[in-house]
Amino acid sequence: MQTADNLQKQIDQFIQSSIELQHSTHGRLPLTLADTDWPSACYQESPANTESHQVWQPIQQNSYAEDMFDRLEEALGYKVHPDIRTWYSSYWSDPIPAQCSEGDLSLLFIWSEKDCERLRGNLIGHLLNKQKQRHPPSIFFACTEPDGDHYLSIDNDSGEVWLELPGRPAIRKIAGSLSEFLTTLTPLPIPDTE
Template sequence: MQDQVVSALSELFARQRRIIGIPLIAYDAEDPSPATLLPALNGQVGWQAWRKPQASSFLNVGEALELAVHEDVSAFFGHYFAGNIDGCFKGLFFTLLQPWNEQDFDRLQQNQIGHQLMMEKLKLPASWFLASCRDEQKLITLDNASGAVQLERLGKGSVGILAPSLAAFLEQVEPC
């Protein structure tokens, strides 16, 4: 399953480049990334997804939480450094999150731990956030048990399944 997720993510980056061209991100000289493509211009820099020579995983997060982390989480967040991707799925607009560099990956893991602790406190099933929605009360998450991609309302849990798997979801995302 991991290979399918990595392949679907790679294809999404390629679609983004075909549709949008080189995406831009606010430039911060103190927060470099191997994904940076162009020199900064007007406070922005172009980027292209950069495949890590050695993939990162969420095994340490699983150990800390005493939870078996769905393998698609590591596949989605552990293989690339990239900017976030604005996308649309069946009329739902969102921003898919990606780590910009190693420090951002560490922050992402810490935020995912916080999300898991909140879910546990609320007695909701474990999920991993993948994207933020325009409606700040909603997230796109991966259900840890099934691997389905779902729409989640903060503090309330899943409000519906978007796709049966992360790979199927990524294959249908339209960059915007």
């Protein structure tokens, strides 16, 4: 049986591997567009910072997103799978590229406290659409690259990882759990944002 602690350790290991790859590949952390309207703890002090770009890295959360999930569950009228709560409550981060047996993907995270509300709105819309189409509830956590048409989600009842296409029933099961899926990932270098 997977526990939140085991899943958190796997997420931590993946993030650490991603940061180490970034340093070995580029000799520094990635750059993103500096946006004063979207402040984040991810921004880092660096000589590489400019007026338009800032160095960033994933930063552990202090469970700030937990409140967002409490409000999401209240709006939906049911509980969100604990793996999704752990995933989105672990790190502040821009998307992180990775590779799995299905190809390249971007792992989705929350950039900042302000970004929590955007995610909550997106999740409510996604889950209400699932309900309307009479599809089992699932919550996305990654999208395929380079097209981004497909996404990976966690089935809210079973915790299984599925490949999905918006507006369609789930296509195929990818892994029995998020924890199992994370063991199959290989981090890719994080590109600078232009």
